[in-house]
Amino acid sequence: MRYVDEFRDPARCAALVAEITKVVTRPWVIMEICGGQTHAILRYGLDRMLPAQIELVHGPGCPVCVTALETIDRAHAIATRPDVIFASFGDMLRVPGSRGDLLGLRARGADVRVVYSPLDALALARANPSRRVVFFGIGFETTAPANAMTLIQARREGLANFAMLVSHVLTPPAIASILQAPGNRVQAFLGPGHVCTITGARAYEALVARYRAPIAIAGFEPVDLLAGVLAVVRQLEAGVACVENTYARTVPRDGNPAARAALAEVFDVVDRPWRGIGTIPKSGYRISEAYRAYDAEHVFEVDAIATPEPTACISGQVLRGLKKPCECPAFGRACTPQTPLGATMVSSEGACAAYFAYGRRNLHPGDAA
Amino acid sequence: MCLAVPGEVIELADRHGLRYARVSFGGVVREVCLEYQPEARVGDFVLVHVGFAIATVDREEAERTFALLAELGADELADDTEEAPS
Numbered sequence: 001m002r003y004v005d006e007f008r009d010p011a012r013c014a015a016l017v018a019e020i021t022k023v024v025t026r027p028w029v030i031m032e033i034c035g036g037q038t039h040a041i042l043r044y045g046l047d048r049m050l051p052a053q054i055e056l057v058h059g060p061g062c063p064v065c066v067t068a069l070e071t072i073d074r075a076h077a078i079a080t081r082p083d084v085i086f087a088s089f090g091d092m093l094r095v096p097g098s099r100g101d102l103l104g105l106r107a108r109g110a111d112v113r114v115v116y117s118p119l120d121a122l123a124l125a126r127a128n129p130s131r132r133v134v135f136f137g138i139g140f141e142t143t144a145p146a147n148a149m150t151l152i153q154a155r156r157e158g159l160a161n162f163a164m165l166v167s168h169v170l171t172p173p174a175i176a177s178i179l180q181a182p183g184n185r186v187q188a189f190l191g192p193g194h195v196c197t198i199t200g201a202r203a204y205e206a207l208v209a210r211y212r213a214p215i216a217i218a219g220f221e222p223v224d225l226l227a228g229v230l231a232v233v234r235q236l237e238a239g240v241a242c243v244e245n246t247y248a249r250t251v252p253r254d255g256n257p258a259a260r261a262a263l264a265e266v267f268d269v270v271d272r273p274w275r276g277i278g279t280i281p282k283s284g285y286r287i288s289e290a291y292r293a294y295d296a297e298h299v300f301e302v303d304a305i306a307t308p309e310p311t312a313c314i315s316g317q318v319l320r321g322l323k324k325p326c327e328c329p330a331f332g333r334a335c336t337p338q339t340p341l342g343a344t345m346v347s348s349e350g351a352c353a354a355y356f357a358y359g360r361r362n363l364h365p366g367d368a369a
Numbered sequence: 370m371c372l373a374v375p376g377e378v379i380e381l382a383d384r385h386g387l388r389y390a391r392v393s394f395g396g397v398v399r400e401v402c403l404e405y406q407p408e409a410r411v412g413d414f415v416l417v418h419v420g421f422a423i424a425t426v427d428r429e430e431a432e433r434t435f436a437l438l439a440e441l442g443a444d445e446l447a448d449d450t451e452e453a454p455s
């Protein structure tokens with residue numbers, strides 16, 4: 001496929017690895033923020049191609065992983081109602097809430113459907129005027145505009161039987177919280193390329209100025225990821241810190257103003273709890289007053305449901321780059337994709353699921369299992 | 370979750386008053402909402418996420434990346450790979 005295959009070219013990857021090896025003189029810890037990037041790094045074995053001085057740690061950019069337990073419990077409370085068709089991206093169905101997952105609820109007779117796009121959920125509302133259709137609106141800045149346009153369109157069409165349960169999260173506050181945390185090891189970041197198609201690279205400029213940690217906005221193919229690593233290693237070695245756009249073919253400097261206008265119309269910025277991490281100030285969206293008639297939390301009065309997080313799983317430390325999945329005693333034993341203890345093992349983008357899928361069972365290649 | 374795939378716009382359309390396009394992903398065609406890329410035209414490559422075009426691929430920037438990689442010796446490595454005995 002065009003603009004995909006060229007960025008998986010082995011010779012281009014080899015040239016980048018050779019250049020990184022030439023430039024690096026000291027150990028550096030680099031975090032890729034997005035779960036899709038984690039998945040690509042492990043799938044293509046980029047972590048094993050890089051010189052030993054470079055350690056990649058994996059960030060919190062997996063929306064399924066960080067969606068709070070109480071949000072999943074609210075989804076359950078809504079999806080259980082006989083008048084409701086509950087529509088969601090497939091990944092969310094297997095995430096355990098305190099009373100099981102949505103897939104289990106469907107097995108017990110709830111009308112839970114998987115959709116590819118929030119607009120598919122809107123089509124369900126058009127086709128089922130006697131039912132109430134609720135879409136589970138999760139995701140980062142990349143996904144929020146799709147949900148915003150869906151709500152704008154629902155209001156335009158006067159679809160009173162449509163609502164959205166929103167739990168959107170924002171990346172810059174999460175990066176700030178990682179950099180402020182005691183014991184932080186991360187020295188530079190690969191920025192989430194698809195988030196930046198919306199926000200533009202400038203959303204990270206204040207962070208870099210404040211914390212002096214280089215960020216390279218990076219794509220999701222091997223060439224893109226290695227180009228990002230080279231950019232931050234050059235900065236780290238030179239002792240400078242700026243936002244560098246190594247994914248300029250899809251990330252314009254100013255992002256997507258039309259998408260940001262829709263976000264401003266539909267959502268308000270609020271404090272959000274992140275599963276495994278805790279509440280981060282101004283780190284998410286809720287539906288604004290003007291669109292309250294479409295806010296499922298309000299319509300179904302489930303906003304009072306609050307659930308404390310269990311402490312068994314170390315996913316919070318994994319999501320902040322403090323631990324690797326294989327450092328967890330439960331990893332690959334009590335906790336597998338079939339029997340997940342935490343969301344990082346459920347989502348196909350979770351770091352634990354990626355380590356399991358691509359055979360990273362040990363910290364050092366060659367260690368006995 | 371933030372998975373987004375580039376595809377070629379093959380036809381512009383309108384659905385329920387929203388700007389749409391038919392987009393080909395290596396031959397697989399899907400309908401995509403174009404409200405956030407209203408300037409995209411037939412032949413452009415758009416980046417698609419959950420049914421929405423969120424960016425248009427900038428060909429010149431892609432070429433610039435290839436040129437930078439060529440400076441790092443990627444083309445010579447590619448020649449070596451092609452000529453190497455199996």
